[in-house]
Amino acid sequence: MAKISKIMIANVPTLKKEAKISDAAKLMASKPHGCVVIVEGKKPIGIITESDIVKNLISKKTNPGKNVTKIMSSPVTNIDINTKIEKANKIIDTKHFRRYPIVQNENLVGLVTENRVVQEINDNIKFHRNIQNAVLILFVIFEFAIFVLYEYLIKFFPFLR
Amino acid sequence: MMIKARAIMTENVITINDSATLTEASRLMVNKHVKSLLVMKNKTPIAVVTQNDLIKGSLNKISSKVKGVMNKKFLVVEPDASYAYLIKKLKNEKIGKFPVVENNNLVGIITETDLVEATRDFTKFHQIMQEVILTVFGLMTAFFLFFFSPLGQSIFRG
Numbered sequence: 001m002a003k004i005s006k007i008m009i010a011n012v013p014t015l016k017k018e019a020k021i022s023d024a025a026k027l028m029a030s031k032p033h034g035c036v037v038i039v040e041g042k043k044p045i046g047i048i049t050e051s052d053i054v055k056n057l058i059s060k061k062t063n064p065g066k067n068v069t070k071i072m073s074s075p076v077t078n079i080d081i082n083t084k085i086e087k088a089n090k091i092i093d094t095k096h097f098r099r100y101p102i103v104q105n106e107n108l109v110g111l112v113t114e115n116r117v118v119q120e121i122n123d124n125i126k127f128h129r130n131i132q133n134a135v136l137i138l139f140v141i142f143e144f145a146i147f148v149l150y151e152y153l154i155k156f157f158p159f160l161r
Numbered sequence: 162m163m164i165k166a167r168a169i170m171t172e173n174v175i176t177i178n179d180s181a182t183l184t185e186a187s188r189l190m191v192n193k194h195v196k197s198l199l200v201m202k203n204k205t206p207i208a209v210v211t212q213n214d215l216i217k218g219s220l221n222k223i224s225s226k227v228k229g230v231m232n233k234k235f236l237v238v239e240p241d242a243s244y245a246y247l248i249k250k251l252k253n254e255k256i257g258k259f260p261v262v263e264n265n266n267l268v269g270i271i272t273e274t275d276l277v278e279a280t281r282d283f284t285k286f287h288q289i290m291q292e293v294i295l296t297v298f299g300l301m302t303a304f305f306l307f308f309f310s311p312l313g314q315s316i317f318r319g
Contacts (some may be wrong), residue, residue: 029217050212051196057219058187115273118280119252125287132291136298143305 004083007120008102008110014039015068018047022064027052033111035099038072042107044160046072047099078103085124089117164244169279170261172267176201177210179228183218186210186227198271199260200231206267208259210236237262238271244279251276 015024017038022028024036028050038046052071056064074138077095079088081104092114102110146153176199177186186198190212195207200208208231216222218230235258241261250256257273307313 025216025220029213029220032213034213050216051191053216054187054212054290055191057215058184058191115277118277118284119248120289122280122284125284125291127300129291136294140298140301143301146305149279 002085002104002120002124003081004079004085004088004112005110007079007085007116008081008112009116010110012037012101012108012111014044014108016040017069019068020046020064021053021066021068021071022057024048024065024068028053035111036068036075037076037101037111038074038106044076044078044101044103044108046074047076047101048072049099051102053063076101078106080104081109082149085117085120088112089121092117164279164283165240166238166242166244166247166259166261166271167240167269169275170259170271171267171275172239173272174199174260174267176206176267177227178202179207179226179231181227182225183215183227183230185217187219189226190215196274197258197272198227199235199267199268200227201257204265204267206237206262207231207237209231209258234258235260239263240268244276244283247271247276248280 012039013027013033014122015027017040019038023156027036028034028048035047035049037044038048046069048068048080053071075090077097077100079091081102081103083091088100092102099112100112101108104123175189175193175195175198177189177200179200179202190196190198197209197211199206200210202315210227210231214230214232218225235254236256238259238261240261240263242261247259250259251273259271260267261269261271271282306316
């Protein structure tokens with residue numbers, strides 16, 4: 001099974017934890033990722049999604065000049081870059097988030113979404129199942145042929161008796 | 162296995178009028194816990210508005226109405242549309258919103274989230290099928306070997 005690095009999105013939009021909420025909104029509007037990862041150095045410490053920004057748009061408590069740490073989700077569930085895709089799926093199944101930062105030695109290197117992992121696993125399984133079925137059908141035909149032709153076979157190959 | 166749109170759609174569609182303001186749209190989204198709204202005009206879906214559109218709209222001050230920020234990245238489908246067709250559209254054309262229309266009535270919507278859920282179920286189905294096939298095959302092979310073994314020979318053919 002392939003590793004998570006095969007399906008991760010590189011070049012994730014990031015912001016330092018000192019950034020303002022308005023910076024996060026601007027960055028998000030210019031990128032299609034739907035989220036911004038908040039980093040301290042290179043270590044991901046939180047994540048802001050579009051939902052957080054939309055919530056912030058209508059709430060009166062936090063204005064856009066405030067720090068991003070006020071609205072970010074923290075701590076985040078990181079996935080190591082060497083994790084196998086099956087393992088990542090198990091993590092996603094228990095956490096139920098949509099987006100997971102990918103880390104290498106605690107440094108942010110990418111991002112993976114639930115959708116990508118699920119689709120990749122489905123593709124793999126379909127492929128494996130098709131091959132397996134083809135092999136099985138061949139074997140079953142072979143076995144069946146021997147059952148049916150048993151009487152004829154022992155005439156020509158007496159050692160089968 | 163054929164999964165139809167009807168089986169995976171969300172029946173409770175959150176819609177909005179195209180003359181609504183961005184604040185109304187944001188409030189509706191937050192209250193209903195959805196990531197996009199379907200924009201309706203005369204009972205027909207004309208566009209979708211996503212969280213990203215709202216953020217862009219409120220930043221750039223293009224328009225204070227939903228009409229000014231909505232996008233056309235959606236595809237109307239019939240309840241009989243297949244899962245494979247939807248997945249193909251999602252992957253190739255990056256369309257993630259499929260309003261389901263039957264006899265000119267909106268009956269539901271399929272979003273990326275519904276498709277991910279369906280794919281998860283689909284994967285489980287594949288895994289179970291695989292195990293069933295392996296089991297049947299294993300039993301057949303065991304019987305085959307037994308049939309030709311000396312013990313099997315004395316039982317089956319005297």
